Amino acid sequence: MKYGHLTFLVFLSFWGITLVISDLYLSVHRLEELAKYEPALLAGIKKYVDAQPLGVPANIVRFINETEAIISNKKDVSHDIRHPINTYHLVERFVFYWLYLFEKLACKKCTKVTAVKDFKAAHHAALHNITRLPVMRDLNGTMRGILRLWRTYKLDINKLMQGEVLGYRGRGLTHKDVVRLIMYAAEHPEFYYEEIVLRTQMVHSLKGTRLYHGGLFELASAYYRHGFINIAKTILESLLPLGDQTLTAAYDYCLKHPDVNVTKTLTAPESDKPSYEALCRGEIKSPKELSKLNCNHRRTLIPIYWSKEEIFHHDPRISLFHDVISDREIDMVLKSSVFQLTRRYSKDSTIDENEDVLATSWLSELKTKAVVPLTRRIQLITGLSTHVSRSYSDSENYEINNFGVGGMQKPHVDFLNISLGEYQKKEERSIRMSGDRVATWVFYLSDVERGGATVFPEIRVRVPVIKGAALFWYNIKRNNDKDQRSLNAECPVAKGSKFVCKKWILEAGQLFRRKCGLSPVSIDT
Incomplete structure (x- = not known):
């Protein structure tokens, strides 16, 4: 290699x-x-x-x-x-x-x-x-992305092998492709369920061929390796009439295992992020909760300009503003950023195979003047300062993300647990003392056919991707406490190319724009 x-x-x-x-x-x-x-x-x-x-x-x-x-x-x-x-x-x-x-x-x-x-x-x-x-x-x-989609959206294995993902048909998987997926899953124990299901499908497809018994032996080995000793014993027992010494030795070895008589059934593993995955599969709010949400025209800093707001949650307030970026502006952002797309390195984690599946580039108002109207529009709608200059800034540069195969971003909070005035040596000079991320603004630069929703697991909120719209929420409460309910994530993209453009608004400049609440539980309206 x-x-x-x-x-x-x-x-x-x-x-x-x-x-x-x-x-x-x-x-x-x-x-x-x-x-x-x-x-x-x-x-x-x-x-x-x-x-x-x-x-x-x-x-x-x-x-x-x-x-x-x-x-x-x-x-x-x-x-x-x-x-x-x-x-x-x-x-x-x-x-x-x-x-x-x-x-x-x-x-x-x-x-x-x-x-x-x-x-x-x-x-x-x-x-x-x-x-x-x-x-x-x-x-x-790419194979890991397919396995992630299978697990997250609970795809039907027969449809998946035929190339169908959530109703969209693609080219089917050949025998050789299935073998590659099996080998990848075998090297990654967290995909033990997918490995065994794929091996079972493989055995069914080999029935009547000279490779059938070899496939059964490999299936038994997989069951044994993942702790399903009783199932492995049953399969090996069915192969004993062949009279093969290797099969007999494997069966005898299986009988010596202390759990050989313990009955275990193969089931899909329980998720370590059940609320996140449930939200990715669909809305989990009750009809009563959904009935309290509404759409309205929201006032901005200019009396004659109103924004179209769709409220997804009241406390904390999570809003989707429709028609806030035009197709021409989207094309401008993409043309200015796509050639710089590269791996995103997190500030607090190492790179591994469980990382966020997306590529990132950055745009600065100081270098790309065409995005300045977008920054002013965010300030106009939210009422928060988004001022950017070389000496000091009230918001960070734009982060543009394009998601990959089964692209997703794991649950995380946007605030950094730093204080206003606290010196951050590793940050750009203009935001080194600008404080924490008060709020997040996300432009959706594309539509996706399936998947890719933005979700908030702690409050069971799911926001679909709508091109031209922008999602907005606060990460810090009005009493300056960090809001753990702002935990957010991006669901795996099942079909489509998802582009988003993020702007984090910082504490500096918000003193007279977002005042402290009259009580510790004051909410934003």
């Missing part, structure tokens, strides 16, 4: 591609951009194949034909890269097939072939904009 990666890096250097350390699976947008270049690569490879007098291996021809069928039929469900199963297939093609073809073309002897030189010249401009092509880590991240 190390040699393959080394060869891959040599290839990238050969083609003049610049490497940026950022995972593609963290951003659906970057994967969509990757898909745009595949037709050019396919045309070049076909030209190379046509120039070979002795032909090429059958597996390469098969790959070219299958890829061409997918790319040419734009109406086919396989073409939509916003579908997680289709994304998996795209990344898999690059990791296992395109990488192999790149290595073949990068060899010293091959570079003397005229067709290869033409291929390089014809596609250098297109490939120059790809900062990094997928590697195995991206495929692993």
Whole structure:
């Protein structure tokens, strides 16, 4: 594997591609951009194949034909890269097939072939904009995203294998794809349930073939490894008539386990975040609670300008303001930020496979003057100061997020537990003494077909993604206590490319704009 990666890096250097350390699976947008270049690569490879007098291996021809069928039929469900199963297939093609073809073309002897030189010249401009092509880590991240969607939304395994996710069809999973998912789940014990269910499906599909008994043995091994000894014993017992010494030895070993007679049933594991996952699957407020919510026109700092507010919760107040950013402004924000999307590093956690699945970039009013009207609009609607300058600021820079395959953000609070005037050496100079995050404002820059809601588990609030709207809430109470009820999270995106633009409003500048309440339990209205 190390040699393959080394060869891959040599290839990238050969083609003049610049490497940026950022995972593609963290951003659906970057994967969509990757898909745009595949037709050019396919045309070049076909030209190379046509120039070979002795032909090429059958597996390469098969790959070219299958890829061409997918790319040419734009109406086919396989073409939509916003579908997680289709994304998996795209990344898999690059990791296992395109990488192999790149290595073949990068060899010293091959570079003397005229067709290869033409291929390089014809596609250098297109490939120059790809900062990094997928590697195995991206495929692993994509598979983890599919397993996360399965668990969070309790997907039907049969529909999932056919490529259906919450009613949206994509290209189905082949026998080989299922094996890869099984191997990934086997390496990550938290997905033991998914591993066993996938192995069971595999065994059913192998019935009547010479691989059936081997599949049963692997299934028994998985049950044993995850502590279901009685089930493993039953399966191995059914294989004893085959007379295989290995199977007999495994059965005898199973009988020696102290829990061999303990009956355990395979069930889906209980979630460590049950309220979060329940909210992601749908609204869990009662009809009586929902009846207290309403929409209204809310006054702003300008008497003749009213905002359209949809109230999702009264205490703490959580509001969705509709039609607060135009399509033109959305395009401006995206064009100014998408090329800087990169991995987000949290200030209080290490990077691991359980991290938030999103890519991040930042926009400053000082460098991108086009976002200044958005900042003024936030101040106009909320009444809070969003002033930004080089010397001091009352709000942070904009954070733009694009979510990846099964993209999500785990439950967290936005406040930082710091005080106004407390010096923060690691922050930008203008906000080092601006205090904590009083409030959060989130522009929704895109729609998503399924999933991706913003949820507040402590108060059972679920807000759907609506392009052009903005979500607003307070993180600190009016008596200056941190509001733990502001715990929020982003649900996994089942289909779509979700873009959001966040602005955190700080304590500095709010002294006369958001005054202390007359009682410790005063609420915002």
